[in-house]
Amino acid sequence: MSPQRCRDIAHVSAVELRTQVPAETVDFFVRLMGLSEVARDGSRTYLRTWDDYERFTVCVVGAADSGIGRTWLRAAGPEALDRRVRAIEDAGLGLGWADGEEGIGPTYRFTDTDGHEFGIYWESDWYEAPEGQRPALKNQAAPFPGRGASVRRLDHVNYLAADVPAVTAFLPGVLGAELTEQIVMDDGVPSAVWYHVGDKSYDLVYTSDWTGSTGRLHHVAFAADQREDILRAADVMLEAGIHIETGPHKHAIQQTFFLYVYEPGGNRIELCNAGARLVLAPDWRPISWSRAERARGQAWGLKTIDSFHTHGTPPVDAAADAPGTAR
Numbered sequence: 001m002s003p004q005r006c007r008d009i010a011h012v013s014a015v016e017l018r019t020q021v022p023a024e025t026v027d028f029f030v031r032l033m034g035l036s037e038v039a040r041d042g043s044r045t046y047l048r049t050w051d052d053y054e055r056f057t058v059c060v061v062g063a064a065d066s067g068i069g070r071t072w073l074r075a076a077g078p079e080a081l082d083r084r085v086r087a088i089e090d091a092g093l094g095l096g097w098a099d100g101e102e103g104i105g106p107t108y109r110f111t112d113t114d115g116h117e118f119g120i121y122w123e124s125d126w127y128e129a130p131e132g133q134r135p136a137l138k139n140q141a142a143p144f145p146g147r148g149a150s151v152r153r154l155d156h157v158n159y160l161a162a163d164v165p166a167v168t169a170f171l172p173g174v175l176g177a178e179l180t181e182q183i184v185m186d187d188g189v190p191s192a193v194w195y196h197v198g199d200k201s202y203d204l205v206y207t208s209d210w211t212g213s214t215g216r217l218h219h220v221a222f223a224a225d226q227r228e229d230i231l232r233a234a235d236v237m238l239e240a241g242i243h244i245e246t247g248p249h250k251h252a253i254q255q256t257f258f259l260y261v262y263e264p265g266g267n268r269i270e271l272c273n274a275g276a277r278l279v280l281a282p283d284w285r286p287i288s289w290s291r292a293e294r295a296r297g298q299a300w301g302l303k304t305i306d307s308f309h310t311h312g313t314p315p316v317d318a319a320a321d322a323p324g325t326a327r
């Protein structure tokens with residue numbers, strides 16, 4: 001725990017999702033999750049959750065395979081951006097500056113220690129709802145859509161990583177993130193770690209990739225307001241023929257109320273309630289969960305489904321993603 005909490009990253013702002021079926025993936029996000037399309041650029045479709053103050057929340061990209069592309073982080077200010085870029089370059093993880101896109105300014109590209117791509121930036125053109133689509137209250141980015149799950153915002157990203165211990169040096173040392181909870185195996189090695197950059201108890205999560213692959217995605221999570229919204233979302237997904245992997249239920253770790261589905265491109269999407277806790281303590285004492293404690297299942301006893309340990313995107317081979325092959 002560093003003596004002075006770093007606040008250089010304001011929040012995780014957007015993700016790029018790869019899919020072999022971009023039209024179906026866009027339809028999933030618009031019709032079932034309640035996002036809106038803001039722009040298209042070739043194979044890239046920019047979508048936003050209704051309460052995002054920025055231009056876009058998800059960029060759906062038609063690609064040869066599924067998985068996560070870039071994750072965008074908004075710096076807390078221009079000096080914070082400079083500090084983080086220096087730290088990234090010192091760590092040898094920088095890829096250089098790129099022009100911004102769809103409402104965001106110059107973006108410094110880099111990778112984490114596992115090869116996932118990130119972009120950090122400061123300049124951002126806030127979203128302005130078009131005439132005729134303005135919300136009744138001016139302190140809200142857009143009207144509540146009342147469509148599908150109507151998720152409010154991006155909540156967190158859970159990456160798969162071949163080397164979780166390497167990530168535990170990168171996240172605090174390079175990004176200034178703080179550990180809030182972790183799973184530690186009997187040999188003392190962490191297999192999953194939850195870090196936060198703001199007051200929300202987690203923003204960036206890394207889970208050991210049992211296949212040993214790098215750069216894969218476990219899931220991207222979106223927040224709705226209440227537990228009831230997650231129950232309704234399960235009905236929405238059921239009706240639409242979307243694969244529900246597990247839930248609704250309550251996590252033991254971080255206590256989030258959850259639903260996991262696979263969007264049509266195969267990427268795992270979590271819907272979670274915004275009742276996820278805030279960690280306000282700047283000297284928070286990280287919670288460690290043992291393998292035995294994990295084996296008890298989720299908060300109310302639901303056992304963790306095998307595919308939760310095996311499915312990631314892109315798939316590495318058919319056997320690896322087959323339910324029932326849990327480690």
Ligand SMILES: [Fe+2]
Pocket residue numbers: 156158219221270
């Ligand atoms: Fe999650």
